[in-house]
Amino acid sequence: MLSIVKLVVQALLTSFLLAMSCSFAAAGINRFGPFSVDSMRPDAIELNGEIDAGSALAFRRALTAAPNAKLIVLNSNGGLVQMGLLIADDVFQRKMATLIPAGSKCFSACSFIFLAGSERRADGQLGVHQISSDVPDLQSAQMSISDIIDVLHRFGTPTDVLTIMFRTPANDMYVFSSDEVAKYHINRSASDPIPAAPEAAAANPVTTAPGPSNAPTATTQAPGPAASPSPSDALASLNPNAASQLSVLEDYARRPTRLAMFTGLDFAGEDVGIEAVADAGACAQSCLAKGSQCKAFTFNIQTAPGQGPNCFLKASRGQADGNSVAVSGEFLTRSDPNPSAFSIGxxxxxxxxxxxxxxxxxxxxxxxxxxxxxxxxxxxxxxxxxxxxxxxxxxxxxxxxxxxxxxxxxxxxxxxxxxxxxxxxxxxxxxxxx
Missing domain, CATH: 3.50.4.10 (Hepatocyte Growth Factor)
Structure with a gap:
């Protein structure tokens, strides 16, 4: 019996892969230098690789391909400072959200892009250091530092982050821990105050923290949730779509990247839907179609198509139950580790x-x-x-x-x-x- 089940399971896995291939056949990944746009996910642009001399133009081309993009996903060791600042300015002007996924890094010039996000979240590594230059030109270096300070203050960058950046040697990299990300208020959500206008920041770029004129200075309090309704809260009350970027960021983080398949295992309970489908591939597709509502499924290989429900869609894995005629799948997001072996009765x-x-x-x-x-x-x-x-x-x-x-x-x-x-x-x- 078990050997027959294994053969059937292999056939089901093959059908699943074929079904997924058909689903993505019409999709395409368009690449523009280190940037890429998935035609099935046009709300996000991904950066993977070095920020070089052509990256600012490549980003503009990516924006043309995905004009409604609301999120930029970052994974880069950095690169040219001026290119990073130009890209960051585009991100800031378009009020895009920024995300460093778990397992990814955003170092050096990439950090400027991350800090430009109207919503930003660092699940991966954020690293900063001083700028470096092969040209011993003091005036050019001072101008570059001035540009960085001006731009980062417009982005509402916490002063503590700036201090660490300029104290870290150019040949070193300061990577913020998860505790420091929280401590310095590096992440930003829709409830946080909107950064001050560029003119207000320019009046005193070193000592004035972004925010309302009566806000505490950045040396004592980094941008964070206000006790009273913030400008963004007021905006959200007038415009329900004002906080939509955060939902885009969170939606991207929740999207499944892997599917763990189990044989001889039933996920009992947590049902959000029951269907009759042709095979395990169709069952997986039904789960995907429900979005974040469905995170796992169980397919009964004993119930023939047309003989009743055989696909059970789940809000979570639920109780693991041994069943030799069951095939189950669990969708994993970027932040989920691969399941390890476990023992059950x-x-x-x-x-x-x-x-x-x-x-x-x-x-x-x-x-x-x-x-x-x-x-x-x-x-x-x-x-x-x-x-x-x-x-x-x-x-x-x-x-x-x-x-x-x-x-x-x-x-x-x-x-x-x-x-x-x-x-x-x-x-x-x-x-x-x-």
């Missing part, structure tokens, strides 16, 4: 249930389970109880008896019993959706 409904059998003795309690009123509920109650090794369900009385041992089996009409075994579960495969 299982009572396989296909191979470990015994009809018309009573297991006498070894009851865990003098009373039947108070909530399990069906054989399936009784089985799952035993699976969830670490002290339970077997169960007997009495159909006539709707009684569920959990047991600490297998007990003495005997023939008994109308009873269903099951015995628990332990197994180690790990993904059969992890499919890259990108």
């Amino acid at each position: 299982t009572i396989d409904p296909t191979t470990a249930l015994h009809k018309n059998v009573d297991l006498v003795g070894a009851d865990l309690s003098r009373r039947p389970h108070p909530k399990a009123k069906g054989a399936r509920e009784c089985r799952l109650a035993c699976v969830a109880n670490t002290s339970c090794l077997a169960f007997t369900f009495v159909a006539a009385k709707k009684e569920c008896w959990l047991k600490s041992g297998i007990g003495q089996p005997r023939a008994a009409a109308g009873m269903v019993s099951g015995t628990k075994t332990y197994q180690t579960v790990s993904p059969a495969t992890i499919i890259d959706l990108q």
